[in-house]
Amino acid sequence: MAEDAAPAASTPRPRSRIQTRNRRRILEAALDVFSAHGFRGATLDQIADGAGMSKPNVLYYFDGKEAIHVTLLNALMAEWLAPLEALEEAEDPVEALMGYVMTKLEMSRRLPRESRLFANEILQGAPRMGPHLERGLKPLFDAKCALIRRWAAEGRIAPVDPGHFLFTVWAVTQHYADFEAQVAVLMPDGKAAWSGARRHVDGMFRGMLLP
Template identity: 75%
Template sequence: MDARPDPEKKPSRIQQRNRRRILEAALDVFSAEGFRGATLDAIAEAAGMSKPNVLYYFDSKETIHVTLLNGLMETWVEPLRALRDDADPVEALMAYVMTKLEMSRTMPRESRLFANEILQGAPRMGPHLQRGLKPLFDRKCALISGWVQAGRLAEIDPAHLLMTIWAVTQHYADFEAQVAVLQPDRRDGWARAERHVDAMFRHLLTP
């Protein structure tokens, strides 16, 4: 008899807890080793479970990876989705910048998981990028372009502004090991990073 959970039946609390436990362990392993370097054995060990038990909840390493990426994508794009036409352009974009920086501070594993996927050519997230991120990106670029044309923002390229925001803020997560060596006082380093990033983008955006 197949003991795999019935997808039509609501998972029990224990099943939900074990799925979260596996995903949390997998996030550690994937963010450190990448998809190719990660193994089900390593994920099971990190979760404190047997490999067969992990496979009871997820049928493959790829299924776990895609589950993590799908959840992360929604979290990652939500601050961009929140940019609205009725907001003050400079303050709205600065709030977005600082939210992205805070996400790098609190979610470094998630940032590295996504970065590793992109560096490999986005083999599992390619369709998600095309169907989900690209239309949203185009809409927000049009919004920013409208702000620029109305004189409410400095003359900037909307697409490269967004990519620069991502590059600057996610650096602190994706290169965390290097940042830790160069700025060993973590609390002071983050305070200085916030001041610098705020000043840099505010100067860039202000008409």
């Protein structure tokens, strides 16, 4: 006798417009809270207040604070790695690398909360982002280091240590987001500060890369 057919896997029902909107409200509020207080300092009450919702309503959409945090980190890593993934073989490696540098600077201008979310997670030892660093960032980092090392060996860019070059790019560009409060006090004219940052960062890294 033929075996009974296995039941078809249930397909999750698509979210309604209201559900999608409410999840977005929660994540937006959580980004504010986590970027300001870190994971340990953030509370569901703060997130619920920021979203204009009750805590039980927040828990209807997410299992808890960690689930919200992981959702934000997953989305962040996809966006954070995209510019590095786009760094590929180019006719002009200097311009390709400068494009990456300036994209990272612009991301710090547009996404300061996301940068601080990332920084807070790393400062805590990456308890929730560890798998992303191992499986996502590490192979990508190694591949791009190999590309930069080859460009240097071919004389197409100045000899630089690829890994430390990338560390320096991240440190310099993300400073403007992670230390935004300090930058705002020291350079209160935000428009002029960003204009100066672009000129300075471009000149510094271009000088490092030109053969």
